[in-house]
Amino acid sequence: MDQEGMAERTPWEIVLPDESATEDLGRFLAEILRPGDLVALSGGLGGGKTTLARAVIREIVGDPDLEVPSPTFTLVQPYESRNGQAVVHADLYRLRGPDELVELGFDEMTERAIALVEWPDRLPPRHGPTLAIDLSLKPEFGDDARLARLIGGGGLGGRLMRARALRVLLDRTGWGEAERSHMQGDASSRTYERLTNPDGTRAVLMISPPKPDGPPVRDGKPYSAIVHLAESVHAFVAMDRGLRALGLSAPKILGEDLDAGLLILEDLGSEPVVDQNGPRPERYAEAVKVLARLHGTTLPTVLPVAEGRDHVLPPYDREALLFEAELLPEWYAPFVANAPLPPEARAAFVSAWSEALEGLETEARTWTLRDYHSPNLIWLPERDGLERIGLIDFQDAVLGHPAYDVASLLQDARVDASAEFELRLLGLYARERRLRDAEFDMQGFARAYxxxxAQRATKILGIFARLDRRDGKPGYLAHLPRIEGYLARNLAHPALSGVRAWYAQHLPRLCPDA
Structure with a gap:
């Protein structure tokens, strides 16, 4: 049985010594509840059901003084938060029968709301996320003490388990009283919060629970396995410690729960390496030097995570690179052409890219951080030298060609960089590499670059089209012209003549000079 399944069946028992503790539990539960959830509150009269429900409602609505009477006579009482989140509080003790629920419109009222139901045994059978809470008096623990027994179902058990683990971690590491505020994340399933303690100290909370394998997409393997995406925080922890061991500015890990996918990280701030005009030359130069330092160092391929746990960096092999590139004919091409590509065109695409990628796997490999670009680089002016570049979001690191991260930086999907600026920093990279290796092959590097x-631009065009079409995130489409420009710039290299010919035939907008 997996961890999520165990959470659905394992009760969590909490002794609540007084009413204040019951209210604390309510505020805690409010953080994990979502629209469509049902909280079934059981227990005898005076057990604390209404007290718990009142605390949940006040926290969700955002009003600690909100009047929340027991709905004993009205049966159902709706509430709404400032951001439109609906909460329904029901007390079914006086319910005469299921027909009365229909008359009240209970199902319609709770379809997109969080439902808190006292005396839930009077409800008809119901599917979906459910949190059953039984409250009972426990005088042996104190005059006002109660025992709360919580069991989650329909996915709520996993949420409850993670929230419990988070609370334990925050308390254990001294962040239990911190104010938590959501931080803008990325296109992944990870979420981030900024923690601010009463004394003003700050940290970043990373929430990245282990991801189950997705559906098989090729040869019985899911997408994440083919392209080697991290499926737990183990990879982040290993890379973080590896980068810090080299003297680079990855965030310190201040607390961790590896099984729950929770990390408390040093807050590196938010000062970017770009401004409204594009790349900041000094900051980009330091970022280039970080890569040159990394690529000129002999690096391990296995990194420790914790005692008895290691992380093996996977290879950024041709299968992964090719599969990523195929996102373009799958998503981008139909997006711009309003029609899918015929099978023979897709086969020709794979053939052209297979030829272009030939030989890259045999060249020297290094840590490829993969998303080494402006959103993941933080300027730390109070530090010196290369330590001024703060590094984040490197959990998907692989063993790949050094040119990949250089291209990721200098052809940033979100930043306009002129060809002249790009060439100047490529020259800086070459000089830095030659300081450590007089035989550094710039011609071979330029081909790989x-x-x-081109592979990265091709992949991102597919990803951004997919984010729009599949995930309903059209904001990424604004970056397409820039990425198309970078792709056209790369396609001018003779090593990509076959790929360029394919684009000229099937997507001529990507080869404006053809």
Missing amino acids: AVLG
């Missing part, structure tokens, strides 16, 4: 830059 063009191929991997």
